[in-house]
Amino acid sequence: MPGMDGAALLKVVRDKHPGILRIILSTHSESEAAFHAVPVAHQFLVKPCGQESLRSAIDRASRLNEVLNSKMLASVVGSIQQLPSLPKMCLDLQQALADPDVSVSRIAKIVESDTAMSAKVLQLANSAFCGAARKVSDIQTAIGYLGINILQSLVLSAEMFRAFRPSHPINGFSLEEHQAHSQLTAKITKEVAGNSVITGVGLIAGLLHDVGKLVLAEATPKHFANAIKRATEEKRPLFEVEEELTGVSHAEVGAYLLSLWGIPYVIIEAVAHHHHPERVHHDKLDLLSSVYFANWLAHEQSDPKSEDAGISTSPLDPEIVAQLSAEDRMTEWRAAADSAALELSAAGGAKK
16 A cells, blocks of 8 residues: 555554454464564464455454453453553564664664663573574674564563562462463473464463463452462362452453553464463464463473462363364473473473
């Protein structure tokens, strides 16, 4: 379109009519478009697009809209007096990356504006994760080794845990164990998804899949503690108890926050439905189903002495397993989960 591309048009539509479903038809892969085309579209379709693909995209977008526009969710989140805004560094980075001509030097200046984040980026660039042939001592070189997608995942995750720090301890919830589980889920998501999603998208979705727990732990600690207590006593999954108490779980709360922060909808969908993948039709492994399996595999790695050891994990949905032929790959995925847990444990990022 002369003077305006599809993403710009959908941004205008989103701002003027936020309730309208927005779908992009692109020559890029769905994941690539979701990560780079900005958070204005609910779904991304690849040309050529058949009727079933279009019908499925509309259905998935509608279901996500139903979750995010739930009156019960609005009521629960509305009880939180002040949700933090997207941290400035993340916002600056997001805006910079929306420019296809952005330079590495500009991105480096954004990272360098935060001393703590600069240290984390350099630490990761010099770790075995990156495999640098020599010591990396400047941010611009570090970004070149890491890549933009890994950098954005790292920044968003670190800022998220910095924004939410529960002021009082909650029995059955450990911030350190929560972060370790999130890191492990992210690494397993990368292995489960393979080439079906790009690395950055899988990492972000895995890191943020349980962010709703952080929101509830800080903003409604009594409610969250009560839900954990019941789940432990009744040996039931936490999300089931949460749904009984308020009609929504930490998954939807986290997705709601991410939607306010302008995170791409493909990630929001994975966060919102990671306990209920049956809400959407699956004919192939995608980001949502990858996070679903990765979260389950990460819980298999849990230390029996951990804070949440008494909370049960739901068994895998046999229909989802059958639809995606996941049983044939479970041995491979478990081996990847074992390897990821050992790597994080050796690095001090998780306990096994």
